Amino acid sequence: xxxxxxxxxxxxxxxxxxxxxxxxxxxxxxxxxxxxxxxxxxxxxxxxxxxxxxxxxxxxxxxxxxxxxxxxxxxxxxxxxxxxxxxxxxxxxxxxxxxxxxxxxxxxxxxxxxxxxxxxxxxxxxxxxxxxxxxxxxxxxxxxxxxxxxxxxxxxxxxxxxxxxxxxxxxxxxxxxxxxxxxxxxxxxxxxxxxxxxxxxxxxxxxxxxxxxxxxxxxxxxxxxxxxxxxxxxxxxxxxxxxxxxxxxxxxxxxxxxxxxxxxxxxxxxxxxxxxxxxxxxxxxxxxxxxxxxxxxxxxxxxxxxxxxxxxxxxxxxxxxxxxxxxxxxxxxxxxxxxxxxxxxxxxxxxxxxxxxxxxxxxxxxxxxxxxxxxxxxxxxxxxxxxxxxxxxxxxxxxxxxxxxxxxxxxxxxxxxxxxxxxxxxxxxxxxxxxxxxxxxxxxxxxxxxxxxxxxxxxxxxxxxxxxxxxxxxxxxxxxxxxxxxxxxxxxxxxxxxxxxxxxxxxxxxxxxxxxxxxxxxxxxxxxxxxxxxxxxxxxxxxxxxxxxxxxxxxxxxxxxxxxxxxxxxxxxxxxxxxxxxxxxxxxxxxxxxxxxxxxxxxxxxxxxxxx
Amino acid sequence: xxxxxxxxxxxxxxxxxxxxxxxxxxxxxxxxxxxxxxxxxxxxxxxxxxxxxxxxxxxxxxxxxxxxxxxxxxxxxxxxxxxxxxxxxxxxxxxxxxxxxxxxxxxxxxxxxxxxxxxxxxxxxxxxxxxxxxxxxxxxxxxxxxxxxxxxxxxxxxxxxxxxxxxxxxxxxxxxxxxxxxxxxxxxxxxxxxxxxxxxxxxxxxxxxxxxxxxxxxxxxxxxxxxxxxxxxxxxxxxxxxxxxxxxxxxxxxxxxxxxxxxxxxxxxxxxxxxxxxxxxxxxxxxxxxxxxxxxxxxxxxxxxxxxxxxxxx
Numbered sequence: 001x002x003x004x005x006x007x008x009x010x011x012x013x014x015x016x017x018x019x020x021x022x023x024x025x026x027x028x029x030x031x032x033x034x035x036x037x038x039x040x041x042x043x044x045x046x047x048x049x050x051x052x053x054x055x056x057x058x059x060x061x062x063x064x065x066x067x068x069x070x071x072x073x074x075x076x077x078x079x080x081x082x083x084x085x086x087x088x089x090x091x092x093x094x095x096x097x098x099x100x101x102x103x104x105x106x107x108x109x110x111x112x113x114x115x116x117x118x119x120x121x122x123x124x125x126x127x128x129x130x131x132x133x134x135x136x137x138x139x140x141x142x143x144x145x146x147x148x149x150x151x152x153x154x155x156x157x158x159x160x161x162x163x164x165x166x167x168x169x170x171x172x173x174x175x176x177x178x179x180x181x182x183x184x185x186x187x188x189x190x191x192x193x194x195x196x197x198x199x200x201x202x203x204x205x206x207x208x209x210x211x212x213x214x215x216x217x218x219x220x221x222x223x224x225x226x227x228x229x230x231x232x233x234x235x236x237x238x239x240x241x242x243x244x245x246x247x248x249x250x251x252x253x254x255x256x257x258x259x260x261x262x263x264x265x266x267x268x269x270x271x272x273x274x275x276x277x278x279x280x281x282x283x284x285x286x287x288x289x290x291x292x293x294x295x296x297x298x299x300x301x302x303x304x305x306x307x308x309x310x311x312x313x314x315x316x317x318x319x320x321x322x323x324x325x326x327x328x329x330x331x332x333x334x335x336x337x338x339x340x341x342x343x344x345x346x347x348x349x350x351x352x353x354x355x356x357x358x359x360x361x362x363x364x365x366x367x368x369x370x371x372x373x374x375x376x377x378x379x380x381x382x383x384x385x386x387x388x389x390x391x392x393x394x395x396x397x398x399x400x401x402x403x404x405x406x407x408x409x410x411x412x413x414x415x416x417x418x419x420x421x422x423x424x425x426x427x428x429x430x431x432x433x434x435x436x437x438x439x440x441x442x443x444x445x446x447x448x449x450x451x452x453x454x455x456x457x458x459x460x461x462x463x464x465x466x467x468x469x470x471x472x473x474x475x476x477x478x479x480x481x482x483x484x485x486x487x488x489x490x491x492x493x494x495x496x497x498x499x500x501x502x503x504x505x506x507x508x509x510x511x512x513x514x515x516x517x518x519x520x521x522x523x524x525x526x527x528x529x530x531x532x533x534x535x536x537x538x539x540x541x542x543x544x545x546x547x548x549x550x551x552x553x554x555x556x557x558x559x560x561x562x563x564x565x566x567x568x569x570x571x572x573x574x575x576x577x578x579x580x581x582x583x584x585x586x587x588x589x590x591x592x593x594x595x596x597x598x599x600x601x602x603x604x605x606x607x608x609x610x611x612x
Numbered sequence: 613x614x615x616x617x618x619x620x621x622x623x624x625x626x627x628x629x630x631x632x633x634x635x636x637x638x639x640x641x642x643x644x645x646x647x648x649x650x651x652x653x654x655x656x657x658x659x660x661x662x663x664x665x666x667x668x669x670x671x672x673x674x675x676x677x678x679x680x681x682x683x684x685x686x687x688x689x690x691x692x693x694x695x696x697x698x699x700x701x702x703x704x705x706x707x708x709x710x711x712x713x714x715x716x717x718x719x720x721x722x723x724x725x726x727x728x729x730x731x732x733x734x735x736x737x738x739x740x741x742x743x744x745x746x747x748x749x750x751x752x753x754x755x756x757x758x759x760x761x762x763x764x765x766x767x768x769x770x771x772x773x774x775x776x777x778x779x780x781x782x783x784x785x786x787x788x789x790x791x792x793x794x795x796x797x798x799x800x801x802x803x804x805x806x807x808x809x810x811x812x813x814x815x816x817x818x819x820x821x822x823x824x825x826x827x828x829x830x831x832x833x834x835x836x837x838x839x840x841x842x843x844x845x846x847x848x849x850x851x852x853x854x855x856x857x858x859x860x861x862x863x864x865x866x867x868x869x870x871x872x873x874x875x876x877x878x879x880x881x882x883x884x885x886x887x888x889x890x891x892x893x894x895x896x897x898x899x900x901x902x903x904x905x906x907x908x909x910x911x912x913x914x915x916x917x918x919x920x921x922x923x924x925x926x
Contacts, residue, residue: 047926175924220925233918239718241710258921260905262914265717265898270743274710277703277740281683281714284701285722289714307704364616371619397922403616404915409719413630413678430622434699434715434722437678439630441645445693446701456649456694481617 015205021074022162022207023082025102026154027095030059030067033151034091038069039392040155040172045073046221046394047168050212053505054223054392055081055585060246060331066094071392075212079505079512081391083587087161088126089154090116091133100126110157112150129200131157140194141187149191156195163208166196220397224362224388224502225250228318229258231366232290234400236407237316238264239282240290241275246330247386248294248320255290272300276317280304283313284446286409286433288370292318294386295328295337302345305379307448309349309471311455312420312429314373314380316366321385323583332583333387335501336552338561341381342530348468350475352380353530357504359388360395365527367403374407376428376474383529385551387585388502409433416440418453420467426477427470475531482528484535489515489522492542495595497578499549500526500562503586507549510591521595526562537570545599546575549591554579640674643667648697653688658809658835658845659756663695665812666725669819670698681722683712685737688763689729689756689835706737709744709753716751717895723823724751730771731761734790738770745801745828747894752822755792756809756835759844766840773879776841792832793875793886797868803829804871804887809836810849811856814883821885827893848880859884 024041026034038054045052051074059065072082084104090096090111096118103109103126111118113130122128137150152173159169170189177185222230229251232240238259242252255266269275275291282289293301298319308315321337323329341353352372356365362384369380410433417438421429431446432438445455450467452458487496489511499507504525511523524539526532540546548563559567559577567575578594580586646667653659670680680698684690686705693700703711712726733741733755744753760778761767767780771792775784796804803825805818815833822829834845846852859882864870871887909917 043925218926220922222925230918230921233914236914239714241714260898260902261909261917263902263906265902267713267717267898269710270739273707274713274740274743277707277710278714278717280703281701281711282718283714284711285715285719287718289718303704304707311701367616368619371616371621375619375621397926400915400919400922404913404918406914410624412624413632414624415630428622430624433719434681435678435719436699437630437633437676441677441697443648443677443698443700447694448702448704481619483617 014203016163016208017205018210019207020076020210021072021078022087022209023070023072023085024087024089024158025068025070025085025099026089027066027068027099028091028151029064031064032067032091033148034067034069036176037151037155037158038071040169040176041071041073041158042392042394043172043221044164044168046219048165048209048212049215049219050075050209050394051078052221052392052394053078053081055387056390058331058390060329066098068095068099073209075210079509080588081585083589087158089158091150091154093117110154110161127204129203131198131200133157136194136198137191141191149187152188152191153195156192157198157200159192160196160198160200161203161206163206215396218397219394221392221394222359223250223390223392224356224359224384225320225390226254227359227362228366228382228384229254231363232316232370233258233262234363234398234404235367235370236288236405237290237370238262238287238407239279240264240266241269241278241282242266242291243269243272243275243293243297245272245294245297247322247389248292248297248318250389251292251318251320272297273304276301276304276315280308280313280315283308283315284431284433287407288314288316288373290316290318292320294320294322294330295324296326298337298340298344302340305351306345306347306349308379309345309351310448310450311446312377312431312471313446314377316369316373317379317381319381319383320389321383323581329583331386333385333502333585334552334581334583335385335503335550336561336581337383338500338529338552338565341383342565348472350378350472351530352376352378352475352478353383354380355383355501355527355529356388357501357525357527359391359393361527362388363398367405370407372478376478377430378474383501385502409435411435413437413439416442417444419444419446419455420451420453420470422453422466422470427473428477429470479531479534482531482533484533484539485524485526487522487524487539490520491522491539493520493522494543495519495521495545495547495599496540496543497521497523497547497549497591497595498526498562498566499523500529503549503551506586506588506591510588513588514592514595529562529565532565532569536566537572540570540572540575546572547578547595547598548575549578549586549594551581551586552579553581635676638676641671641677643671645677646670646680646697647695649694651695652691654839656838657688658758658837659689659692661809661812661815662727662754662756662833662835663692665816665819666696668816669823672816673820673823675723679722681715681724683708683715683724683726685728685732686763687729687732687761688758688837689727690732692727706732706735707740708732709737709740712751713744713747713749716749717898720895720899726751726753728753728755729762730755730757730759730769730792734770734792734795741795742799745796745799745830748800748802748827748891749894750827752819752825752829752831754819754822754831754833756833757792758835758837758841759789760837760841762837762840791875794872796830797872797875797887801830801887802827802889802891803885805830805885806832806881806883808834808845808848808856808883810834810845810851811883814856814858818885821888825888827891845880848883854880856880857882859886
């Protein structure tokens with residue numbers, strides 16, 4: 001957003017500037033409902049066919065504590081939540097002090113003058129607008145709401161500043177509070193109108209988003225955790241089990257609430273081990289069941305995961321990564337579970353690991369995960385993270401009629417059945433479920449012991465070799481089915497930035513910006529982590545430098561977890577790491593600085609908009 | 613933007629079609645049909661008797677072959693599923709109950725039997741024992757209690773009596789043993805029985821009563837380890853000069869306090885049904901939640917239900 005430096009005359013009519021995007025950071029305490037304002041803005045953007053991405057921090061405390069919600073709305077492509085804010089809305093002194101630095105120079109800070117004493121030093125760098133938010137809210141809705149409605153009052157202020165669609169917003173507010181006491185919705189709308197009608201002083205201009213290109217398609221707005229849960233439902237998952245742990249809990253809460261509508265159940269278990277065990281039991285009984293957790297919980301699940309590999313049981317495990325090890329940083333983001341996802345457990349236990357890139361991808365990748373589990377009779381770990389789980393995005397509403405599938409339980413009698421048939425092509429066998437009559441009278445056992453083709457224990461060295469190979473060959477066959485990822489930007493050049501999971505957006509934005517400045521830099525995003533798709537070595541060879549950018553530690557040898565996997569896979573020692581583990585998502589500036597520190601890509605002439 | 617991969621799902625090979633048989637025309641299973649691998653237990657192990665009576669239960673109650681689902685964790689006892697020619701799973705140590713719960717809660721047409729030992733059920737799996745009992749998940753759990761770890765060759769178990777000399781307590785066990793009946797009572801189990809592998813008639817009676825119970829039914833079955841704790845249960849075996857005290861006829865099986873008192877009687881104590889209560893199962897409660905939820909979306913296909921949800925998220 002561009003804010004002109006010129007001081008406009010106080011008395012004249014307000015100028016309205018057209019903007020294509022804006023980054024708004026709302027800072028307050030976690031109980032102030034600032035997530036709600038952000039949510040309203042995000043949904044409004046979705047309904048207005050704009051792109052949106054949010055970013056939030058929540059304190060790892062039981063109740064309360066400083067919290068922020070940042071929303072970036074754009075009429076064009078939005079790939080990250082934005083490095084710097086155009087507008088800061090500060091509810092308290094601490095919000096003001098802590099977050100003023102996140103505002104770009106010349107940006108606007110709107111503060112609650114009932115709580116904030118602005119700093120005289122900052123007056124010159126940022127445009128200050130004081131509004132007695134708390135007092136005016138109480139005035140507007142009386143003592144009943146107390147300070148409860150001040151978030152909606154502030155939303156009214158923003159609606160005014162950014163020329164937002166008041167009707168749509170009021171409808172969103174009403175929808176949100178429907179079902180509660182009617183006075184709650186009324187109060188909220190009253191507070192909103194009070195904020196909208198408030199005469200802003202010191203305001204020199206208002207902003208208006210240029211209209212987004214019409215998509216001709218409605219958008220849905222949700223966060224990554226929601227997208228995973230709905231993806232599982234769309235994929236036909238009808239049983240799940242879990243134990244609460246931040247930041248995975250939202251997924252289980254949603255499935256617990258929604259699955260009954262589809263005749264399914266999500267069971268809250270006594271612990272992480274029971275959760276995965278129950279899910280595996282349900283998969284054994286038919287269908288594909290789901291469990292999930294975050295770091296520590298995933299560690300607890302690894303023994304049972306090994307059983308699912310050995311017994312060849314389909315299962316989907318969601319890992320919403322957070323900072324680790326141990327309790328670590330529960331409400332911060334990190335990509336440090338890649339190793340445990342790929343290798344956690346004892347013995348040779350090949351399993352599948354996939355990682356969605358954004359919120360929309362969470363929905364579709366969960367469906368892929370279910371289908372991989374089903375087809376290859378294997379546990380699939382879906383690696384997502386706190387950032388993608390909690391951030392809100394708008395995306396094209398899926399064609400649910402086409403996408404949704406059911407996984408029927410097939411009880412058709414069979415003549416004979418070998419669940420571990422060594423002659424099955426590529427080692428891909430399947431199970432018949434309990435309740436299926438087997439005419440031969442030979443019934444299979446699902447087991448964690450090394451076994452013969454019917455599942456009966458065997459200590460035969462030859463059989464252990466053959467069965468181990470069978471479990472591995474399935475995933476080699478899967479690798480052949482996976483699409484080779486395409487390079488973002490030019491297919492060859494100086495620098496290739498490799499990323500996985502939620503870093504896709506920031507990496508693409510960084511690459512687009514750098515290419516615009518004439519740098520020879522491209523990006524490759526890996527969604528399938530284990531097995532890796534074929535063809536990576538050929539891609540890497542086209543670049544002089546290959547950097548793997550991750551939100552984890554650079555490790556003992558100078559590269560992170562995916563980089564280690566890639567080095568082992570393609571044997572290319574040009575692969576190096578760009579790592580950080582500060583618990584926050586990559587900023588565009590950080591990425592570009594890190595690349596520049598390692599190599600200054602020579603100019604290769606400005607690259608037009610080819611980076612798509 | 614994103615799309616899913618169109619995976620070709622595996623199709624069952626088109627083998628010879630199996631002619632359907634009406635349930636009424638099914639012959640009862642013979643012992644030969646239901647017997648699986650030859651048991652790997654030591655000769656004289658009490659578990660043989662439990663296995664034989666499980667076959668008998670299936671024969672007698674005419675349970676359809678394919679509906680028999682046997683689940684176990686790890687331990688001597690937990691080799692059980694291999695010895696039954698029926699659907700079954702041999703899961704990891706201590707977790708047979710949550711695995712069995714997954715089957716029970718998603719497949720109401722099956723009666724799930726879990727077989728366990730004292731280490732599997734009360735030590736490594738102790739948490740699951742409590743929670744499966746309190747949730748009253750429909751299944752039968754038979755714990756073959758031998759007071760010792762057998763598969764790992766004589767370590768102290770959670771039911772080993774104080775003073776029992778094992779490889780981990782060479783001077784004799786010092787920790788207070790668990791009383792399984794009392795523990796089951798305290799965690800809210802709705803069917804609790806105690807029996808012994810040396811009394812086949814009584815064992816079968818208990819299994820039948822457990823099968824008929826709508827809920828989590830728990831049987832503690834004394835089952836001697838002839839290798840590592842021989843003679844442990846002689847005081848409960850009349851053939852060895854002991855006494856098999858059946859629970860007095862006048863005991864009210866719905867009286868929790870009376871059951872607790874009975875269970876406190878020193879070894880060999882009483883045998884029979886200590887407690888039986890009627891409480892809605894988790895299976896029923898979840899089905900009710902589902903029926904209520906589905907009533908609101910009646911007539912809609914899954915994708916249409918999801919569509920309605922997405923419409924609210926636009």
